[in-house]
Amino acid sequence: MIPVEEALSRVLALARAMPVETVPLAQAAGRWLAEPAVARRDQPPFAASAMDGYAVVGPAAQGAEFTVIGEAGAGHGYAGTIGAGQALRIFTGAPVPAGATQIVLQEDVARAGDRITVQATSHNANIRPQGSDFHIGQRVDPKRLSPNDLALLAAMNVPQLAVRRRPVLAIIATGDELMMLGDTPGPDQIIASNSFAIKALAEASGAEARLLPIARDTEPALRAVFDLAQGADLVVTIGGASVGDHDLVARVAETLGMERAFYKIAMRPGKPLMAGRLRGVPMLGLPGNPVSAIVCAHLFLLPLIRAMLGDPAPAPATLRATLGVDVAATGPRTHYMRAQVSGADHPVITPFDQQDSALLTVLCAANALLIRPLGDGPRRAGEAAEFLPI
Numbered sequence: 290m291i292p293v294e295e296a297l298s299r300v301l302a303l304a305r306a307m308p309v310e311t312v313p314l315a316q317a318a319g320r321w322l323a324e325p326a327v328a329r330r331d332q333p334p335f336a337a338s339a340m341d342g343y344a345v346v347g348p349a350a351q352g353a354e355f356t357v358i359g360e361a362g363a364g365h366g367y368a369g370t371i372g373a374g375q376a377l378r379i380f381t382g383a384p385v386p387a388g389a390t391q392i393v394l395q396e397d398v399a400r401a402g403d404r405i406t407v408q409a410t411s412h413n414a415n416i417r418p419q420g421s422d423f424h425i426g427q428r429v430d431p432k433r434l435s436p437n438d439l440a441l442l443a444a445m446n447v448p449q450l451a452v453r454r455r456p457v458l459a460i461i462a463t464g465d466e467l468m469m470l471g472d473t474p475g476p477d478q479i480i481a482s483n484s485f486a487i488k489a490l491a492e493a494s495g496a497e498a499r500l501l502p503i504a505r506d507t508e509p510a511l512r513a514v515f516d517l518a519q520g521a522d523l524v525v526t527i528g529g530a531s532v533g534d535h536d537l538v539a540r541v542a543e544t545l546g547m548e549r550a551f552y553k554i555a556m557r558p559g560k561p562l563m564a565g566r567l568r569g570v571p572m573l574g575l576p577g578n579p580v581s582a583i584v585c586a587h588l589f590l591l592p593l594i595r596a597m598l599g600d601p602a603p604a605p606a607t608l609r610a611t612l613g614v615d616v617a618a619t620g621p622r623t624h625y626m627r628a629q630v631s632g633a634d635h636p637v638i639t640p641f642d643q644q645d646s647a648l649l650t651v652l653c654a655a656n657a658l659l660i661r662p663l664g665d666g667p668r669r670a671g672e673a674a675e676f677l678p679i
């Protein structure tokens with residue numbers, strides 16, 4: 290058994306950056322930008338009015354009078370220049386005319402024909418200078434693209450983006466007891482439920498996941514499903530990782546040439562995790578117990594996917610909280626306890642009493658994994674602890 294940190298660094302060492310492809314901006318949400326994108330214009334491209342009102346040569350004090358000589362709207366600038374005593378009717382987003390230094394809010398003037406009288410002194414210019422958001426040439430560096438990033442890049446007039454290709458993840462559930470959702474389970478069977486969590490987690494992290502047929506517990510069946518995984522960028526098996534007579538994953542993967550990075554980790558749940566390189570791509574053998582498989586996905590699969598997509602800091606980001614209850618000493622494995630964190634400013638974390646790695650209901654009630662380091666002594670309520678939000 291190797292420590293979790295060592296296992297993670299060996300998993301990340303399996304990652305190769307995905308190739309780059311170009312996609313239209315409208316299809317780039319959630320994708321990983323691979324190369325800097327560069328603004329092709331200033332924003333705003335001209336000094337723009339921030340308010341509906343009147344452009345004048347300021348400062349406009351209470352009682353000042355101006356003659357309105359024209360109008361500018363968003364998309365319709367005014368070609369002339371504003372001089373002392375003159376005002377231009379102007380609307381939010383319109384280019385500020387030459388000469389004007391202040392936009393007086395329409396609420397702050399009284400208008401009679403083409404004359405306006407300022408009712409209240411204001412020192413706000415209400416003008417957004419040219420380039421006050423960004424300048425031509427400003428870069429957006431590689432990152433995962435949020436909806437906000439897409440708005441920024443669109444404003445920068447960048448229609449195409451160089452992004453990492455999504456890694457294709459092949460998911461192989463193994464075991465004679467498993468049935469596909471929708472089929473009728475026999476008396477000794479359960480639904481292959483883990484695959485759906487793994488698929489959803491991987492897709493939320495930027496991969497494209499494919500559920501392969503369930504592999505029965507024979508070497509030829511497993512080999513046949515491994516063959517179906519060819520072409521994937523990443524292979525994940527679920528189950529069959531332990532020491533039982535029917536746990537064939539390691540044996541079959543090795544006959545297919547898997548170079549093992551490690552097998553077995555000092556963690557709970559997830560001890561029988563296996564990792565390596567199979568037919569040129571990373572492979573993770575997740576344990577079958579539902580919570581073990583899903584916890585291992587958070588700790589190893591998602592960081593691996595992030596590393597393949599170019600994330601420079603792919604490791605899981607942990608947070609700190611105060612223990613809500615006393616906790617017992619840990620054994621020789623780091624324990625990832627299903628827990629509830631509450632309180633935004635001063636988070637308090639409380640693990641569930643039930644920690645069996647088969648309990649999906651407990652996992653679903655949890656919003657965090659309380660990390661109890663291996664070999665740690667008992668801890669009292671009120672002490673600090675680390676957790677991983679899930």
Ligand SMILES: Nc1nc2c(c(=O)[nH]1)N[C@H]1C(S)=C(S)[C@@H](COP(=O)(O)OP(=O)(O)OC[C@H]3O[C@@H](n4cnc5c(N)ncnc54)[C@H](O)[C@@H]3O)O[C@H]1N2
Pocket residue numbers: 462463464466467479480481482483484527528529530531532533536558559560561575576577578579581646
């Ligand atoms: N003698 C020992 N027995 C076990 C050990 C051990 O060290 N010595 N380790 C235990 C630990 S820890 C785990 S975790 C499990 C993992 O075993 P496997 O990876 O071989 O998983 P399976 O035996 O195939 O299945 C375990 C459990 O999970 C259910 N399962 C499997 N796949 C799925 C799926 N896709 N969806 C939902 N549920 C699934 C399966 O039916 C079993 O109930 O081994 C312990 N045993």
Ligand code: MOO
Pocket residue numbers: 556557558559560561576578581646
């Ligand atoms: O991964 Mo195993 O559940 O440690 O139960």
